[in-house]
Amino acid sequence: xxxxxxxxxxxxxxxxxxxxxxxxxxxxxxxxxxxxxxxxxxxxxxxxxxxxxxxxxxxxxxxxxxxxxxxxxxxxxxxxxxxxxxxxxxxxxxxxxxxxxxxxxxxxxxxxxxxxxxxxxxxxxxxxxxxxxxxxxxxxxxxxxxxxxxxxxxxxxxxxxxxxxxxxxxxxxxxxxxxxxxxxxxxxxxxx
Numbered sequence: 347x348x349x350x351x352x353x354x355x356x357x358x359x360x361x362x363x364x365x366x367x368x369x370x371x372x373x374x375x376x377x378x379x380x381x382x383x384x385x386x387x388x389x390x391x392x393x394x395x396x397x398x399x400x401x402x403x404x405x406x407x408x409x410x411x412x413x414x415x416x417x418x419x420x421x422x423x424x425x426x427x428x429x430x431x432x433x434x435x436x437x438x439x440x441x442x443x444x445x446x447x448x449x450x451x452x453x454x455x456x457x458x459x460x461x462x463x464x465x466x467x468x469x470x471x472x473x474x475x476x477x478x479x480x481x482x483x484x485x486x487x488x489x490x491x492x493x494x495x496x497x498x499x500x501x502x503x504x505x506x507x508x509x510x511x512x513x514x515x516x517x518x519x520x521x522x523x524x525x526x527x528x529x530x531x532x533x534x535x536x537x538x
Contacts, residue, residue, distance in 0.1 A: 439476035452491030
């Protein structure tokens with residue numbers, strides 16, 4: 347698929363405090379051949395990776411629970427149950443997700459498999475997430491996990507039965523998009 351005809355007419359940095367928020371003005375050539383001026387704000391926080399740790403024999407998954415301010419300010423208690431994830435920070439997706447899995451969950455993953463990439467909020471956020479799955483065993487746990495205090499992380503590690511995790515998706519207790527996608531992938535492909 348070729349890129350759509352677009353002309354960037356202005357670019358303004360609105361914030362570079364945490365990540366970069368820019369305002370773009372551009373002309374987009376519509377399907378009927380006319381050019382339409384548009385303005386959008388784009389948040390660039392870098393690309394990320396996420397992984398669902400699973401154990402087929404025990405029919406369990408390892409997830410995390412942590413406070414997320416954006417969820418809190420959008421009428422949620424803020425504590426989301428999620429698959430381990432993190433920004434790439436100039437590392438390869440596989441390298442970063444191995445580090446994040448160990449840092450957040452305490453499990454040193456022996457083998458990871460990339461299953462797909464996705465834009466989670468392409469209307470305003472540049473982030474592309476690399477999705478992985480990885481099988482774990484109880485003896486793969488090398489620490490308690492919990493994230494890095496200096497990064498403001500206070501992560502609870504959860505080991506749940508696969509059926510319990512799916513029920514939590516259905517009940518709304520798991521509301522994180524990337525985690526739902528990974529659990530559904532596991533359900534469809536691996537039939538744990």
